[in-house]
Amino acid sequence: xxxxxxxxSIFRQENEEIDEEEKKQxxxxxxxxxxxxxxxxxxEDVEGSEEEVxxxxxxxxxxxxxxxxxxxxxxxMIRSESPxxxxxxxxQQTKPPGAVVIETRSSDLEDFSEVDEEDPDEVLVADSPxxxxxxxxxxxxxxxxxxGKLHPxxxxxxxxxxxxxxxxxxxxxxxxxxxxxxYQWETKITLKQINEGDLLDFVDRIMETLGQDRxxxxxxxxxRFHLKQYLIGKHQxxxxxxxxxxxxxxxxxxxxxxxxxxxxxxxxxxxxxFLPHLPSPVQVPSAExxxxxxxxxxxxxxxxxxVRTVLTTGIPGxxxxxxxxxxxxxxxxxxxxxxxxxxxxxxxRTFMYVRNRKPLSEKMSIMEVIExxxxxxxDMKYLEEEDCKFLIIMDSxxxxxxxxxxxxxxVINDNHTKAELEVLIVxxxxxxxxxxxxxxxxxxxxxxxxxxxxFIDVVTEIQGFSDEMKDEYxxxxxxxxxxxxQIVAHYKRQxxxxxxxxxxxxxxMVATVFERCFRYRGYGEHPPRxxxxxxxxxxxxxxxxxxxxxxxxxxxLKWSNDDKxxxxxxxxxxxxxxxxxxxxxxxxDVKECSLKLKEVAVYSGMCTELPAAAPDGRKRFCFVHYSxxxxxxxxxxxxxxxxxxxxxxxxxxxQKPKLFTFKDQTKSALGLVQCALARTLSSPLGHYDMxxxxxxxxxxxxxxxxxxxxxxxxxxxxxxxxxxxxQRLLEQxxxxxxxxxxxxxxxxxxxxxxxxxEDE
Numbered sequence: 001x002x003x004x005x006x007x008x009s010i011f012r013q014e015n016e017e018i019d020e021e022e023k024k025q026x027x028x029x030x031x032x033x034x035x036x037x038x039x040x041x042x043x044e045d046v047e048g049s050e051e052e053v054x055x056x057x058x059x060x061x062x063x064x065x066x067x068x069x070x071x072x073x074x075x076x077m078i079r080s081e082s083p084x085x086x087x088x089x090x091x092q093q094t095k096p097p098g099a100v101v102i103e104t105r106s107s108d109l110e111d112f113s114e115v116d117e118e119d120p121d122e123v124l125v126a127d128s129p130x131x132x133x134x135x136x137x138x139x140x141x142x143x144x145x146x147x148g149k150l151h152p153x154x155x156x157x158x159x160x161x162x163x164x165x166x167x168x169x170x171x172x173x174x175x176x177x178x179x180x181x182x183y184q185w186e187t188k189i190t191l192k193q194i195n196e197g198d199l200l201d202f203v204d205r206i207m208e209t210l211g212q213d214r215x216x217x218x219x220x221x222x223x224r225f226h227l228k229q230y231l232i233g234k235h236q237x238x239x240x241x242x243x244x245x246x247x248x249x250x251x252x253x254x255x256x257x258x259x260x261x262x263x264x265x266x267x268x269x270x271x272x273x274f275l276p277h278l279p280s281p282v283q284v285p286s287a288e289x290x291x292x293x294x295x296x297x298x299x300x301x302x303x304x305x306x307v308r309t310v311l312t313t314g315i316p317g318x319x320x321x322x323x324x325x326x327x328x329x330x331x332x333x334x335x336x337x338x339x340x341x342x343x344x345x346x347x348x349r350t351f352m353y354v355r356n357r358k359p360l361s362e363k364m365s366i367m368e369v370i371e372x373x374x375x376x377x378x379d380m381k382y383l384e385e386e387d388c389k390f391l392i393i394m395d396s397x398x399x400x401x402x403x404x405x406x407x408x409x410x411v412i413n414d415n416h417t418k419a420e421l422e423v424l425i426v427x428x429x430x431x432x433x434x435x436x437x438x439x440x441x442x443x444x445x446x447x448x449x450x451x452x453x454x455f456i457d458v459v460t461e462i463q464g465f466s467d468e469m470k471d472e473y474x475x476x477x478x479x480x481x482x483x484x485x486q487i488v489a490h491y492k493r494q495x496x497x498x499x500x501x502x503x504x505x506x507x508x509m510v511a512t513v514f515e516r517c518f519r520y521r522g523y524g525e526h527p528p529r530x531x532x533x534x535x536x537x538x539x540x541x542x543x544x545x546x547x548x549x550x551x552x553x554x555x556x557l558k559w560s561n562d563d564k565x566x567x568x569x570x571x572x573x574x575x576x577x578x579x580x581x582x583x584x585x586x587x588x589d590v591k592e593c594s595l596k597l598k599e600v601a602v603y604s605g606m607c608t609e610l611p612a613a614a615p616d617g618r619k620r621f622c623f624v625h626y627s628x629x630x631x632x633x634x635x636x637x638x639x640x641x642x643x644x645x646x647x648x649x650x651x652x653x654x655q656k657p658k659l660f661t662f663k664d665q666t667k668s669a670l671g672l673v674q675c676a677l678a679r680t681l682s683s684p685l686g687h688y689d690m691x692x693x694x695x696x697x698x699x700x701x702x703x704x705x706x707x708x709x710x711x712x713x714x715x716x717x718x719x720x721x722x723x724x725x726x727q728r729l730l731e732q733x734x735x736x737x738x739x740x741x742x743x744x745x746x747x748x749x750x751x752x753x754x755x756x757x758e759d760e
Contacts, residue, residue, distance in 0.1 A: 261285035264461025274686030294336035307457040314462035317505030342390035348400035363418035397443030446601035446609040493527035531697025541605030571636025634694040649675035697754035
């Protein structure tokens with residue numbers, strides 16, 4: 001049904017005539033708002049003929065919504081018989097007219113601090129679409145849609161002021177569009193009446209034509225219409241890495257939904273290039289537990305009631321932020337969760353921003369927090385109604401660095417009581433503030449595990465991409481199908497890289513790096529080197545740590561000595577774990593290396609907490625992939641060799657080779673690799689093999705002389721010498737292994753290639 005037909009069907013149901021007594025009821029009272037003068041000095045009268053309007057504003061096109069798909073999950077789902085007819089009392093429509101998602105990403109926080117100084121014309125897109133039209137309600141109401149009701153205490157002056165303020169904030173073009181939309185919707189008003197007078201006269205006619213209840217409906221619609229452009233502007237384009245003008249991607253064009261499970265075991269990939277099983281085995285969820293991101297709030301608890309609070313976690317780089325963006329964009333564009341009347345995004349980074357900006361002694365209510373960032377959402381009293389269905393998204397819990405007292409925080413029972421932000425956060429999750437809200441909490445596991453389980457209805461975990469999803473993602477990113485096929489085939493030549501690409505973050509890195517590399521003639525003859533990808537993962541995660549948790553701006557991301565010490569000590573811990581042949585560490589292991597648990601398990605971006613505790617009750621932690629632990633161990637060994645001239649592997653030299661005539665020769669590159677070879681060949685296959693390969697990769701000048709220069713090592717640090725001798729040693733080891741240790745041959749060849757191959 002096209003919009004015009006829908007509008008016509010609505011008003012066919014209304015009475016043809018209104019008796020005189022009812023007309024008098026909505027007549028403008030001279031003492032209430034009739035004497036108000038316009039607060040906008042820049043608004044001009046909008047004039048034009050019906051012919052001009054017809055040319056300037058052709059009929060809108062109907063929007064075709066995709067059908068929702070069913071996905072297997074481990075929990076029961078709330079399914080409406082007709083998702084497109086979710087009737088609510090607040091909107092009195094079957095399709096809520098595109099409420100607003102309030103976006104509070106950190107990149108936008110600076111904008112909010114100056115929101116009063118911005119030109120309103122810059123907030124809206126110039127060619128913004130018309131607001132969604134009302135839809136005829138069905139006779140049947142979906143019992144699962146949790147309908148809301150209009151607030152009974154909204155008086156006429158309040159409605160008048162709300163409509164006036166919203167229309168005043170529109171620029172001239174958008175105001176004219178709204179007037180034309182209103183003219184097409186409301187048949188009881190003429191085009192001449194719409195264009196006559198100033199803005200106050202137009203608001204008067206809206207009130208007189210619609211009455212109180214429908215005016216409130218229009219007020220809600222106006223708020224959504226005003227903020228929808230901001231929402232689309234923030235989520236329509238995905239910002240990846242360093243944003244380059246003209247090279248941004250639309251989220252819908254490249255988004256591939258990762259697997260999300262209702263049965264999380266930590267999100268660790270159990271596969272390894274050499275080991276059939278990790279030293280400390282981990283479980284993986286089955287496909288039957290997967291649920292789509294847009295279906296999270298159709299899950300049910302064990303007692304059959306709808307879920308209120310959903311917690312989503314995952315390892316760093318697994319795609320939590322992008323999944324939130326996709327959820328918000330789908331809802332705003334009426335593709336999913338149409339029964340949600342509002343979706344309000346209150347990131348923990350937003351709370352931290354407010355906390356740092358306001359004096360600690362100043363208290364706020366939750367409504368003041370919302371209004372602080374979004375003045376258009378002022379006096380949203382309908383959020384207090386028991387049946388008003390809306391969602392609060394609270395992501396990046398790990399970014400909130402103040403302690404939360406879950407047991408002793410005072411209980412708040414209304415939305416207007418002022419308190420410290422920590423108390424507000426606890427009460428939102430408890431359900432005593434914003435009682436009618438559904439709450440979606442996201443964060444890294446070491447942070448979200450502090451929330452008492454009694455406050456959470458469902459715990460979900462993002463598992464990342466399957467093999468098919470990796471290929472789909474890489475294919476969707478490129479218009480050139482041949483180039484996409486090249487990249488897909490190239491990254492699969494490196495098994496460990498293919499495993500790491502389970503993380504969307506690594507998959508993006510693969511696409512970015514190989515797109516640039518394939519511009520060079522002759523690239524792709526050899527398989528890609530693995531070490532540069534690990535260096536890039538460590539570098540990006542360290543920079544994100546500085547940005548997200550320490551508010552370091554992009555143009556000032558210089559690693560301090562403390563940052564370098566953190567990586568070195570983290571590598572030392574990884575090396576000790578490798579020697580003990582374990583992939584799990586505990587808090588005492590962290591302290592032994594002079595590290596802080598939160599820095600390692602939350603901020604580093606390279607480690608995570610496991611959900612199951614040890615038999616003695618201690619919390620368990622691990623690296624996000626076992627090969628990353630092996631890389632950090634190799635980085636520690638190489639860093640000690642390069643910066644302090646120490647060979648920490650010297651004690652493992654089982655038999656001093658005849659090559660060494662002086663003790664100091666063990667501190668050369670040749671001696672370092674000789675010690676690593678001795679460890680590898682004397683241990684079971686897979687124990688030190690990947691460690692040896694990555695250590696040889698770090699000896700490559702491209703890694704230590706280019707990638708790590710200026711970050712972990714000084715700009716003027718000389719490159720490692722003696723690599724010709726190391727090359728001869730590896731070639732000799734390959735020849736020996738071909739005769740009596742053939743299962744080591746391939747890895748030794750990879751070690752040599754990692755060290756000598758030059759990438760364009």
